[in-house]
Amino acid sequence: MPEKIYEHNAIELKWSERWAADPKLFAPEENSSKPKYYVLEMLPYPSGTLHIGHIRNYAIGDALARYKWMRGFNVLHPMGWDAFGLPAENAAIKNNRQPGEWTNYNIEHMKRQHRRMGFSYDWDREISTCQPEYYRWNQWMFLRMYEKGLAYRKNARVNWCTLCATVLANEQVVNGCCWRHEDTPVEQKELVQWFLKITAYAQELLDAMQKLEGGWPDRVLAMQRNWIGRSEGTEVDFTLEGTAEKIRVFTTRVDTIYGATCVILAPEHPLTAQLVKGEEYGKVKAMIDYLATKGPGDVSKEGLFTGAYAVNPYNQQRVPIWIGNFVLMGYGTGAIMAVPAHDERDFEFCTTYGIPIIPVVRPVDGALPAKVEAAFGDYGIVENSGAWTGLSSADARKQMSDLAKKEGFGESSITFRIKDWGISRQRYWGTPIPFIHCKQCGVVPVPDDQLPVVLPDNVQFTGKGKSPLAMVPEFVNVKCPTCGAAAERETDTMDTFVDSSWYFYRYCDNKNSTAPFDKKKIDYWFPIDQYIGGVEHAILHLIYSRFWTKVMRDLGLISNDEPTARLFTQGMVIKDGAKMSKNKGNVISADTLVEQYGADTGRLFELFAAPPERDLDFTDAGAKGAYRFIDRVYRFVTRNADRMHSPGEPTEADRKVLRKLHQVIEKISVDFESRWHFNTSIAAFMELINELYAHEANLSGPVVKDVLERIILLLAPFAPYICEEMWAEIGREGPVLKQAWPTFDPELAKEDGAEVILQVNGKVRSRLAVAFGTTKEELEKMAMANEKVQSFMAGKPVVKVIVVLDKLVNVVVKG
RNA sequence: GCCCGGGUGGCGAAAUCGGCAGACGCAACGGACUUAAAAUCCGUUAUCCGCAAGGGUGUGCGGGUUCAAUUCCCGCCCCGGGCACCA
Structure with missing residues (x-):
């Protein structure tokens, strides 16, 4: 049979339509006897276009899903839409279109692109987080958290633009100014907002990471540890001189407390307003405003002496109380003792303001300096510290903490850097927070039987003034569920990270209308066997979703402790040396890719050009190479398909080709099971094809059959369309992903010597x-x-x- | 400042357990086919010396361990990412 020309578009369209016409094709089996495998790629935001960056993520997941099917697993491989968020609202302001309409249009388009790429999703399980059927369960779970004390309200600052007279999201703040008014500095405004008590799980989130080791990338675990930021120290009460009032400070180095030469309060500390009155307080105010406009890192240390003194409980030493702009109210107790001899920041501060510097810790093999030239921050031997003199820093820390506890002026304490999760957004396009404000009854939860609280349609988007929801009277004006009096609905919506914190559970039971999901289904599918996404989600999404899982477990909704057994973070796709972005105009959409080269080529190239965890430069020449390679395989298969059935004696060429074949079967299988270096899998496959070209004329019929069948199966996870086509060309019935993965024969793979x-x-x-x-x-x-x-x-x-x-x-x- | 990655030909990369550095691909060059071009097929391609045979050098830099180091250890430099006055 003469070879055929590779017409990627015709071939891919044909199979794309056939696959779409068979809704059960990529669906897992009910009551399957096969082992389960849940592979998941992070769901996209429906921005409007699927681009080559998305495709890398999905190509990795799809290769794995197809491989697992062929390996005999019952595979769950779903897809959905992270559909709430700011861009839809911005589009609404700009184009006078409803966010929902804009979003749904984008979803339709992107789903078409998805289908054209041939990813093996079970579309029957699709979810879109902006649908009431989905977000009602955000509201339902939020109410359960409220009942458990895990959701609460407190004052917090938001970004505020005076010209828009509206709240800005962090993303809408550009260089400290409003995104729509480039020279209007953003101000800080206090609002009452909702928080989720993630700090209650800080220790467990940290401890449980031990179980994730090996399955999660080290760098993600490192980032999460860093983010949680556990530190062990001591809280100590200094006494406000002349009163019984206590000033509690937090320190990790209580062993240096004999060297404390002042106490410094955060500007927002409650005691500040008490100690600094009248005109002087204006300076404190200026400090707070200055901090709000400055990014962290470029704040110069400023202080203000209060005139008051505090007494050190260990040595009754009297030290001045200062206000310092570098002391954070949100960490520890909002007050510190400054030990300039042993802390760089304290050294800088005390040098500036002429506060004494007293060294009390010496290096193990050195002496105390006569004059302190720089802070000595290491552990050492404690000196000039009363009864503790001569102890090591570690021993002194422990014994001095014990004394504080015994004498009642302090205790050892553990502080976390992670803060409670503020979820209130003064926005329209998000899940309405299900609460009602009643003058009589206060903050009242919406009863379960009134869920979901549905977003109203036809809202005006001006980008100015109150949140769009606050301007919809039908939405705002309600009766109090408790007393029936006129009341107002909460108009804040939830952070979209709430939506993505549990979406992967909903895939298991996406049509359930009486519960978020059936626990039995979760028990079957969870944890996710392999989660794949960008490293930019290493902290927020991946911590929030771990937190949410633990909360749902404690609510009795599920039994697993962690959502994801294994995580893979793929590298970015770079174009012309820069991250793809609309601004740079270097975004390549899936449509362009498919039209030029086809879905298979795009996928194969992205898997071949670099190992998946590394950044990848997308080049046209590289894509052409992948295209040429698929063409080379296709022509070989089509021109040799007839030879499959001709008889023949084994040849020397047979032996060489079979050896390479089995070496490659092993290589690709091992890559799938361990390293995921698909670039080397594909390189090995290319070597096999080169070997076939070299020995083509001398292969016997039976070996041609053997080889053709297996190369199609081996390539199928990476280039599924062409393999489905070739499988049909050699007269076999598909679908390829339900065929068994080729088995490896070590005898055939063996070299001669x-x-x-x-x-x-x-x-x-x-x-x-x-x-x-x-x-x-x-x-x-x-x-x-x-x-x-x-x-x-x-x-x-x-x-x-x-x-x-x-x-x-x-x-x-x-x- | 702290915590992660990474640094190998003209380019993307490979070397999985300390054992041939550069597999595979791109680009380039040469050949075959063609009236010609494209496509395709075959070949060459780290670098220096040499006509060649052959030899020297080479994985960011400087040391070390070893019979043997891209790989392990120590000290640096550069690039990317995360956190950042966290007491």
């Missing part, structure tokens, strides 16, 4: 073809007899001979 390298003083001088298992003695003898080896030995005396079986002989000579 070993090639042993001969070295003299570590340099390769010759090589020997020998039988496997040739003994050390024989190898050594052969090496010593080798002409090249002899000439490089140059008659010098042999020091020793290293022999590694089947690998090398290294003759070490003197000189």
Whole structure:
């Protein structure tokens, strides 16, 4: 049969339509006897276009899903839409279109692109987080958290633009100014907002990471540890001189407390307003405003002496109380003791303001300095510290904390950097927070039977003034569920990270209208066997979703502790040396890719060009190469399909090709099971094709059959369309993903013999073809007899001979 | 400042357990086919010296361990990312 020309568009469209027409094709089996496998790619925001960055994520997941099907797993591989969020609202302001309409239009388009790419999703399980059927369960779970005290209200600052007279999201703040008014500085405004008590789970989130080790990338775990930021220290009460009032400070170095030369309060500390009155307080106010406009890192240290003094409970020393702009109210107790001799920041502050510097810790092998030139922050031996003098820092920390506890002026304490999760957004396009504000009854939860609280349609978007929801009277004006009096609905909506914190549970039971999901289904599918997404979600999404899982477990909704057993974070797709973005105009959409090269080429190229965890530069020439390669395989298969059925005796070419085939089966299987270096899997597959081209004329019929069938199966996870087509071309019935993965025969893969390298003083001088298992003695003898080896030995005396079986002989000579 | 990654040909990369550095692909060059071009097929391609045979050098830099180091250890430099006055 003559070879066929690879017409990617016709072939891919044909199979795309057939696959779409079979809704059960990519669906998991009910009551399956197969082992389950849940593979998940992070759901996209429906921005309007699927681009080559998305495709990398999905190509990895899809290759894995298809491989697992072929390996006999019952695979769950769903997809959905993270559909709430700011861009829809911005589009509404700009184009006078409803956010929902804009979003749904985008979803339709992107779903078409998804289908055209041929990813093996069970679309029957699709979810979109902006649908009331979905977000009602956000509201329902939020109410359960409220009942457990895990959702609460408190004052917090928001970004405020005076010109828009509206709240800005962090993303809408550009260089400290409003995104729509480039020279209007953003101000801080206090509002009452909702928080989720993630800090209650800080310790468990940290501890449970031990179980994730090995399954999650180290860098993600490191980032999460950093984010949670546990630190062990001591809280100590200083006394406000002349009163019984206590000032509690937090320190990790109580062993240095004899060197404390002042106490510094955060500007927002409650005591500040009490100690600094009248005109002076204006300076504190200025400090707070200054901090709000500055990014962290470029704040210069400023202080203000209050005139008051505090007494150190360990040595009754009297020290001045200062206000410092670098002391954070949100961490520890909002007050610190400054030990300039042993802390760099305190040193800088005290030097500036002429506050004394007293060293009290010396290096283990050194002495206390006569004059402190720089802070010594390491552990050492405590000096000039009363009864503690001579102890190591570690011992002193422990014993001094114990004393504080015993005497009642403090205790050891653990502080976390992670803060409670503020979820209130003064926005329209998000889940309405299900609460009602009643003058009589206060903050009243919406009863379960009134859920969902549905977003109203036809809202005006001006981008100014109150939140759009606050301007819809039908939405705002309600009766109090408790007393029936006129009341007002909460108009804030939830952070969209709420939506993505549990969406992967809903895939298991996406049509359930009486509960978020059926626990039995979760027990079957969870944890997710493999989660795949961008590293930019290493902290927020991936911590929030871990937190949400633990809350749902404690609510009795599920039994698993963690959502995800294994996580993979793929690298970014770079175009022309820069991250793709609309601003740079270097975004390549899936449509462009498909039209030029086809879905298979795009996927194959992105998997081949770099290992998946690394950043990838998308180049046209590279894509062309992948196209050429698929074409090369396709032509080989089509022109040899007839030969499959011709009889023939085994040939030498058969043996070589089968050997390579089985080596490649092993290689690709191992890559899937361990490293995921699909770039090397595909390289090995290319070597196999090169081998086939070299021996094409001399292959026997039975081996042609064997090889054609297996190369199609091996390539299928990476380029599914062309493989489905080739499977049909060789007269087999699909679908390919339900065929068994080729088995590896170690006997056939074996090389004829070993090639042993001969070295003299570590340099390769010759090589020997020998039988496997040739003994050390024989190898050594052969090496010593080798002409090249002899000439490089140059008659010098042999020091020793290293022999590694089947690998090398290294003759070490003197000189 | 702290915590992660990474640094190998003209380019993307490979070397999975300390054992041939550069597999595979791109680009380039040469050949075959063609009236010609494209496509395709075959070949060459780290670098220096050499006509060649062959030899030297080479994985960011400097040391070390080892018969042997891209790989392990110590100290630096550069690039990317995260956190950042967290007491």
